[in-house]
Structures are given as structure tokens and as C-alpha cells.
Amino acid sequence: MGAAPWQIFQFCPRCGVARASALRHAAPFRCEACGFLYFFNPSVAVAALILRDDGKALFIRRAKDPAKGRLALVGGFVDAGESAEHALRREVREEVQLELDEVQFLSSHPNDYHYQGTTYPVVDFIFVARTLDHDRAAALDDVASFAWLDPHAIDLEDLAFPSMRDAVARFRVARATGSP
Numbered sequence: 472m473g474a475a476p477w478q479i480f481q482f483c484p485r486c487g488v489a490r491a492s493a494l495r496h497a498a499p500f501r502c503e504a505c506g507f508l509y510f511f512n513p514s515v516a517v518a519a520l521i522l523r524d525d526g527k528a529l530f531i532r533r534a535k536d537p538a539k540g541r542l543a544l545v546g547g548f549v550d551a552g553e554s555a556e557h558a559l560r561r562e563v564r565e566e567v568q569l570e571l572d573e574v575q576f577l578s579s580h581p582n583d584y585h586y587q588g589t590t591y592p593v594v595d596f597i598f599v600a601r602t603l604d605h606d607r608a609a610a611l612d613d614v615a616s617f618a619w620l621d622p623h624a625i626d627l628e629d630l631a632f633p634s635m636r637d638a639v640a641r642f643r644v645a646r647a648t649g650s651p
């Protein structure tokens with residue numbers, strides 16, 4: 472756990488005037504001196520449940536903190552100027568060397584991302600995806616190892632983030648009821 476971004480803005484990033492600690496909350500930062508306004512909006516992250524034809528899905532073990540060693544879905548943060556789908560395809564390529572074919576939105580979830588003493592608010596967009604070349608999978612950036620596991624059989628508590636647990640649970644319900 473760490474401080475949220477709005478708790479650590481001690482000075483105006485434009486003019487440098489000190490900010491009263493009483494004002495350090497999630498409401499937009501507004502500098503009394505120069506009028507600079509900053510919104511502490513969440514970052515956007517994407518992840519995918521990548522399915523193979525036999526119904527198994529790709530899960531990774533995270534190589535780095537946060538949640539080093541924990542089970543997770545492949546994914547990462549959306550860069551400025553990218554669509555969520557583009558970011559997902561890029562992250563999957565960078566982390567496990569796969570090209571995605573079909574990509575379908577599943578659900579979105581708020582998440583707290585603890586990184587180097589700061590807790591960032593994030594919205595995770597989770598997709599269900601397919602790949603035509605699953606045999607090419609390799610553990611690259613940020614990935615210690617990977618495995619194709621039955622998403623209906625894994626222990627949800629093994630997953631690194633609550634958002635991923637919620638997404639896999641939702642996937643199970645969707646499959647059970649036949650909705651996409």
C-alpha cells in the first residue's frame with residue numbers, strides 16, 4: 472500500500488507554490504496561485520483471457536512487483552493515444568509473443584495498483600481473445616512463466632488482482648448462461 476497521487480502532490484507542478492495538506496484529496500488539484508487544474512483520473516489498463524481451442528486460457532506468473540510470482544492475465548497499461556484494443560495487442564505481443572485474432576470486451580473493474588510506494592487508481596478493461604498461433608507463446612517482458620489452464624478450474628484466489636478474479640468469475644457465468 473502507498474499514498475494515492477492526490478496525497479503526494481505537495482506543490483503545484485506548474486508554478487511550484489506549496490499546497491496545504493488539508494487540500495490533498497481526490498478532488499481536482501487547483502492551484503490558488505496560477506490557476507493550474509489537474510484531475511486525478513484513473514489510469515487505464517487492459518488484460519485478456521486468451522483462449523485456446525481446447526478451452527484452456529493463458530495465465531502468466533508475474534516476474535515483477537506488484538504481485539510478483541502471482542498468477543495473472545496478460546496485460547498492461549494503455550499508452551496515451553492508444554485504443555484499449557491496440558494496447559492489448561501490443562502488451563500480448565510484448566509479454567508472450569502472441570498475435571491476437573478475435574478480441575471481445577468482457578468487463579471493466581476498478582483496481583488499486585500499488586507501485587513503488589504509490590497507489591494508483593486504475594480501471595481494468597478485460598477482454599476475451601483468441602490467438603491463431605498459441606504454440607508460439609513465450610515468457611518475455613514482466614513474465615516469469617506461463618501456463619494454459621482451465622479458467623473454470625483455477626482457484627480465483629491465486630490471481631494477483633481482485634479485478635482479474637471478478638473478470639474470470641464473470642467469464643464463468645457468461646459461459647454457463649451462453650451469453651458472450
Ligand SMILES: [Zn+2]
Pocket residue numbers: 483484485486487488502503504505506507
Ligand atoms: Zn500553480
